[in-house]
Amino acid sequence: xxxxxxxxxxxxxxxxxxxxxxxxxxxxxxxxxxxxxxxxxxxxxxxxxxxxxxxxxxxxxxxxxxxxxxxxxxxxxxxxxxxxxxxxxxxxxxxxxxxxxxxxxxxxxxxxxxxxxxxxxxxxxxxxxxxxxxxxxxxxxxxxxxxxxxxxxxxxxxxxxxxxxxxxxxxxxxxxxxxxxxxxxxxxxxxxxxxxxxxxxxxxxxxxxxxxxxxxxxxxxxxxxxxxxxxxxxxxxxxxxxxxxxxxxxxxxxxxxxxxxxxxxxxxxxxxxxxxxxxxxxxxxxxxxxxxxxxxxxxxxxxxxxxxxxxxx
Ligand SMILES: C[S@@+](CC[C@H](N)C(=O)[O-])C[C@H]1O[C@@H](n2cnc3c(N)ncnc32)[C@H](O)[C@@H]1O
Numbered sequence: 687x688x689x690x691x692x693x694x695x696x697x698x699x700x701x702x703x704x705x706x707x708x709x710x711x712x713x714x715x716x717x718x719x720x721x722x723x724x725x726x727x728x729x730x731x732x733x734x735x736x737x738x739x740x741x742x743x744x745x746x747x748x749x750x751x752x753x754x755x756x757x758x759x760x761x762x763x764x765x766x767x768x769x770x771x772x773x774x775x776x777x778x779x780x781x782x783x784x785x786x787x788x789x790x791x792x793x794x795x796x797x798x799x800x801x802x803x804x805x806x807x808x809x810x811x812x813x814x815x816x817x818x819x820x821x822x823x824x825x826x827x828x829x830x831x832x833x834x835x836x837x838x839x840x841x842x843x844x845x846x847x848x849x850x851x852x853x854x855x856x857x858x859x860x861x862x863x864x865x866x867x868x869x870x871x872x873x874x875x876x877x878x879x880x881x882x883x884x885x886x887x888x889x890x891x892x893x894x895x896x897x898x899x900x901x902x903x904x905x906x907x908x909x910x911x912x913x914x915x916x917x918x919x920x921x922x923x924x925x926x927x928x929x930x931x932x933x934x935x936x937x938x939x940x941x942x943x944x945x946x947x948x949x950x951x952x953x954x955x956x957x958x959x960x961x962x963x964x965x966x967x968x969x970x971x972x973x974x975x976x977x978x979x980x981x982x983x984x985x986x987x988x989x990x991x992x993x994x995x996x997x998x999x
Contacts, residue, residue: 692910693863694792697766700859702726704740707733711959713740716776717769720803721796730960731968735941735975737956739888742944742977742994743858744773746886749992750854751779758852760784761842763832763872764860767796771825775809780824782851785842790829793819797827821845832860833868835875852882852987862889863910866917870931873980877932883982884989885933887924891940891976894919898974924978933980935990941972947994 687695701718702725708715709725712733728736747770750758758781762768765786774780788796794817800806801815813822820827826845830837847853855876861869876883893901893915902912918924921938928936945953962968983989 687909689909689911690789691791692908694789695908696859696863696910697788697792698722701767703728703732703736707736707740712737712956713744715740715769715773717772717806718767720806721767721769721799729967730962731971733960734956734962734968735971738941738945738948738972739858739975741948741952742941743856743886743888744770745948745994746977746979746992747774747854747856748779750852750884750989751781753988753992754781754852756781758782758854759847760854760856761847761876762786762856762858764788764857764863765827766792767799768858770856772806772809775824781854782848783824783826783846785826785828785845785847787828787830787832787838787841789831790818793827793829800827832872833864835871839875839879849879850881852884852989853880855883855885857885857887857889859889861887862912862914865913869914869917870927873928873931873933877980877982880982882985882987882989884992885928885978885980887978887980889918889976890915890974891918891921891924891938892974897970901974921976924976928978928980932982934982936978936980937993938976938978939994941975941977942969944977944994945972 701722705718705722705725706728708718710733760781762770765788771784797815797817797819800820810822811824813820819829828841830841832838876885902915905912918927921940924938925936979993981989
């Protein structure tokens, strides 16, 4: 298996984990099973980790939509089989347009599911679906290597992107698979091409320790090296990377911290779903993943107010 195929497989793993957690009631997503019919049961700490990851990302997306009154667009990089478009459509809370990018093999599989599953294609309103992706007025799925920012830019322009409309970039567990200069190239391109922008990045952090060694060795043995693992050794490195790539403001919190800012009632409900007999693995896991969010807001629409901050539990 090539390195690129191994990276694409991480999408199957993420989808299977999300499918499992949804089935156990960690959060609601009526669409993930359309992409993966069944999934083996994961350990409780994995399910809890995915809960924080998915709820964390979703809460930022919802805040961005609220702050911009829906007058915005979302660009999802390495989107895999993410169901964000369908969840927002169900809640009648879509941005002007959501653009997704992934490798052509992943896009071909996602397009096929969208074409064949009524629950997916009935949410499209209009447009066309082919093996190369989906084009519709509120949703575009495009095949492109995100390291090639010129092609991404061109694809976005063809799909009708508005460089002056507030834009949320989403990279959920993607940048860590890229070499440091490649991810910096993406951050620089996004920052210089869009007037008002918000970048949400979720990925591993604090990997310069024993836990990080094990994670890197495991993935490498599956043919999938974490090329970006040591660029962002710490939360501070994450922030500096964004600031050095043209972003005006950046925050970064580990999952342990983000967990404290999620709605307390829902966290309590989630924690009752499965018994966790030892919490050390969960704590280690949550200390080794982070959310970074960066903004450029020259017209002061309040993008820097979006984040996880709120009453701490
Ligand atoms: C761990 S999966 C995450 C998928 C999705 N963001 C989620 O969180 O469910 C990583 C995804 O990034 C995609 N990816 C990695 N490098 C990429 C690249 N250079 N160009 C396009 N997609 C890429 C992979 O194909 C895969 O779908």
